[in-house]
Amino acid sequence: MNKAIEVGKSEHREPFLRIARRDGTSHGRKIGVRAASIVIALILDALFIVVVTGLNPLAVYAEIFKATFGTSLRFMWMLRDMAALLCIGVALAPAFKMRFWNIGAEGQVLMGGFATAMCMMFLGQKLPTPVLFLVMVIASLAAGALWSFFPAFFKANWNTNETLFTLMMNYVAIQIVAYATNILRGQASSLGTINMGSKIGWFPKLLGYDFTLNILIVAVLTVAMYIYLKYTKHGYEISVVGESEKTAKYAGIDVKRVTIRTLLLSGAICGLCGFIIVAGNKHTISTNTAGGDGFTAIIVAWLAKFNTFYMALISFLLVFLEKGAGQIASTYGLNEYIADIISGIILFCILGSEFFLNYRMIFRHKEEKGGGVK
Amino acid sequence: MIPNLLAWLLRAIQFGTIIMFGSMGEILTEKSGNLNLGVPGIMYLGSFAGFASAYLYENHAENPVPFLCVVIALLCGFLASALGGLIYSFLTITLRANQNVTGLALTTFGMGVANFFGGYLLKGEVYTAAPVSNAAFSAKIPFLSDHLGLFGDAVFSYGFLAYTAILLAILLHVFLNKTRTGLNLRAVGENPATADAAGINVTKYKYLATVIGAGISGIGGLYYVLDYNNGIWATTGQVEALGWLAVALVIFTTWYPLNAIWGAYLFGMLYWLYNFLPKLIGITNIDRTSSLWQMIPYIVTILVLVGVSLRRKRESQPPASLGLAYFREER
Numbered sequence: 001m002n003k004a005i006e007v008g009k010s011e012h013r014e015p016f017l018r019i020a021r022r023d024g025t026s027h028g029r030k031i032g033v034r035a036a037s038i039v040i041a042l043i044l045d046a047l048f049i050v051v052v053t054g055l056n057p058l059a060v061y062a063e064i065f066k067a068t069f070g071t072s073l074r075f076m077w078m079l080r081d082m083a084a085l086l087c088i089g090v091a092l093a094p095a096f097k098m099r100f101w102n103i104g105a106e107g108q109v110l111m112g113g114f115a116t117a118m119c120m121m122f123l124g125q126k127l128p129t130p131v132l133f134l135v136m137v138i139a140s141l142a143a144g145a146l147w148s149f150f151p152a153f154f155k156a157n158w159n160t161n162e163t164l165f166t167l168m169m170n171y172v173a174i175q176i177v178a179y180a181t182n183i184l185r186g187q188a189s190s191l192g193t194i195n196m197g198s199k200i201g202w203f204p205k206l207l208g209y210d211f212t213l214n215i216l217i218v219a220v221l222t223v224a225m226y227i228y229l230k231y232t233k234h235g236y237e238i239s240v241v242g243e244s245e246k247t248a249k250y251a252g253i254d255v256k257r258v259t260i261r262t263l264l265l266s267g268a269i270c271g272l273c274g275f276i277i278v279a280g281n282k283h284t285i286s287t288n289t290a291g292g293d294g295f296t297a298i299i300v301a302w303l304a305k306f307n308t309f310y311m312a313l314i315s316f317l318l319v320f321l322e323k324g325a326g327q328i329a330s331t332y333g334l335n336e337y338i339a340d341i342i343s344g345i346i347l348f349c350i351l352g353s354e355f356f357l358n359y360r361m362i363f364r365h366k367e368e369k370g371g372g373v374k
Numbered sequence: 375m376i377p378n379l380l381a382w383l384l385r386a387i388q389f390g391t392i393i394m395f396g397s398m399g400e401i402l403t404e405k406s407g408n409l410n411l412g413v414p415g416i417m418y419l420g421s422f423a424g425f426a427s428a429y430l431y432e433n434h435a436e437n438p439v440p441f442l443c444v445v446i447a448l449l450c451g452f453l454a455s456a457l458g459g460l461i462y463s464f465l466t467i468t469l470r471a472n473q474n475v476t477g478l479a480l481t482t483f484g485m486g487v488a489n490f491f492g493g494y495l496l497k498g499e500v501y502t503a504a505p506v507s508n509a510a511f512s513a514k515i516p517f518l519s520d521h522l523g524l525f526g527d528a529v530f531s532y533g534f535l536a537y538t539a540i541l542l543a544i545l546l547h548v549f550l551n552k553t554r555t556g557l558n559l560r561a562v563g564e565n566p567a568t569a570d571a572a573g574i575n576v577t578k579y580k581y582l583a584t585v586i587g588a589g590i591s592g593i594g595g596l597y598y599v600l601d602y603n604n605g606i607w608a609t610t611g612q613v614e615a616l617g618w619l620a621v622a623l624v625i626f627t628t629w630y631p632l633n634a635i636w637g638a639y640l641f642g643m644l645y646w647l648y649n650f651l652p653k654l655i656g657i658t659n660i661d662r663t664s665s666l667w668q669m670i671p672y673i674v675t676i677l678v679l680v681g682v683s684l685r686r687k688r689e690s691q692p693p694a695s696l697g698l699a700y701f702r703e704e705r
Binding site: 019020021101103150154158159160161163164165167168169170171172175176178179182292295296298299302303334335337338339340341342343344345347348351352354355358359 | 409411461464465468469470471472474475476478479480481482483484485486487489490493609615618621622625663664665666668669672673675676679680682683684686692696697701703
């Protein structure tokens with residue numbers, strides 16, 4: 001009885017805190033919230049550094065800054081690694097925009113890189129260089145696309161959970177590469193650099209760096225993907241399917257076709273990224289070739305809300321931190337896993353900040369005073 | 375032949391115990407509708423906190439008591455992993471951040487925390503050990519393991535956590551199917567809006583299931599270091615691979631905790647197949663193909679996932695709202 005009365009009473013009182021969705025967020029607010037989240041993350045990171053290591057956080061941040069901007073070579077290295085991460089993010093953009101959770105980038109990149117490495121090893125001597133590059137590109141695109149085709153096919157036809165499917169495909173890819181490198185390397189502990197002397201299948205030096213081409217290709221891809229998503233019919237179909245599959249069907253869009261087509265594209269670009277990493281940077285293949293970037297790129301693509309230019313910004317931030325953490329690890333004799341902690345904290349803060357972009361909090365009585373909230 | 379088979383079984387069951395804990399925690403979490411891809415990170419937190427606390431206790435106490443080693447390690451391992459689950463819960467439930475992305479960030483974070491602080495324990499060495507705790511965690515069941523011949527070896531020669539895992543799977547099964555709280559939890563995972571309308575506190579259920587689930591997953595990481603790996607801590611990526619295998623096992627079980635028991639042991643048999651198959655049937659030079667054998671659990675999981683979606687049997691589907699945030703005002 002008592003309870004019933006209480007419930008009856010509380011009906012007349014507004015809850016202390018209500019949360020409502022924000023309709024559209026101004027640009028200023030977006031920038032403000034994001035900046036605030038990064039500042040809070042940097043403060044948390046600084047606290048962590050002080051408490052754990054006892055170092056002066058400002059000196060540590062100066063070291064982090066130097067890791068990227070200290071010399072022009074370091075800056076180029078940062079660009080090279082940023083290109084790899086960004087490339088995967090760009091590849092994931094269409095899939096995510098369609099609300100297809102492609103968690104399998106790591107495996108798709110690895111298969112692309114694997115195909116490239118195999119071409120370099122076994123076709124390097126037999127084909128003229130332009131043909132070899134063409135074959136490498138096609139092989140890597142096909143390998144990546146193959147790896148995303150299966151999850152897409154089953155999702156499109158039987159609604160198989162794509163998050164879990166693509167996740168499992170990563171490990172199939174990793175084991176295939178582990179197996180192949182085990183066989184190829186024989187007794188050696190690692191496969192070593194492919195075509196070390198002849199440099200067959202390596203990207204040519206451009207503007208003084210081995211990896212200029214990496215950066216250029218990714219820059220072109222970034223712009224192209226932006227245009228593809230924003231201004232083409234395909235891009236429009238992707239966004240409709242992502243918003244609501246039912247609407248898409250009603251509008252006459254062939255959802256199955258769009259799903260499979262988009263995922264083939266996503267996987268193929270991941271494969272191409274494997275090609276860029278192997279031919280333009282590492283010149284070898286191992287289970288570490290993608291190095292976790294396939295997972296990090298998921299975070300990049302999501303935070304950027306499928307806008308490839310924001311992706312560049314977030315990739316920069318993450319690689320900048322990673323480089324910086326490596327630097328402070330060597331300067332102060334810390335272990336390099338500090339990079340994972342620092343970027344983990346930053347990611348948590350940025351993820352949490354989304355809330356303040358999408359929702360607004362309404363405290364009791366606030367609205368009675370005349371709608372202080374816009 | 376028999377000793378080889380037995381050795382294989384022993385290894386498989388120990389291996390299975392690690393991922394059984396990991397996947398039971400994740401089943402509990404997923405039943406609330408939260409797809410926590412932070413399992414590897416959480417298992418890292420559990421393994422590190424469990425090992426570090428046991429290690430510090432061992433090295434600072436005059437005469438470390440094995441029983442206290444166990445209690446301290448379990449407590450710290452559980453709490454640290456639960457804390458990981460709390461970060462995830464706060465971000466995804468309260469702040470409604472995307473679950474997949476938050477989980478992956480948690481994996482990075484957990485791995486970083488474990489290996490960064492683990493570096494302090496290593497003091498420049500490649501590995502370090504907690505022998506007293508290891509002995510306590512891996513103690514066989516006395517008498518039964520010695521006096522029953524092969525049967526005793528095969529059934530009673532594991533550390534107590536291996537039996538705890540089985541017990542926990544049964545308890546979890548009863549909880550999810552026979553208790554009101556368990557059924558409420560499943561309602562939350564299937565359709566939070568309906569559960570909410572029925573007066574179930576969705577937020578509370580999601581929080582508790584995720585935090586406790588994370589704690590259980592973390593015990594798997596702890597078991598890995600303090601029993602399976604002979605109480606040795608080293609910086610490796612091994613726990614991460616185990617974490618993903620635990621996520622795979624959740625799918626393999628089709629979200630039934632009882633299936634986790636045999637599923638985990640099957641995964642263990644498959645994982646160690648490459649080591650024992652040659653001894654059993656005389657194939658040599660199989661080491662180089664170990665990766666192919668270790669691929670089998672993932673392939674099997676994919677087949678199960680596809681099979682489940684093809685058959686559309688209602689009982690074996692993932693929780694309907696898995697991966698989606700719940701927002702009352704938007705239902």
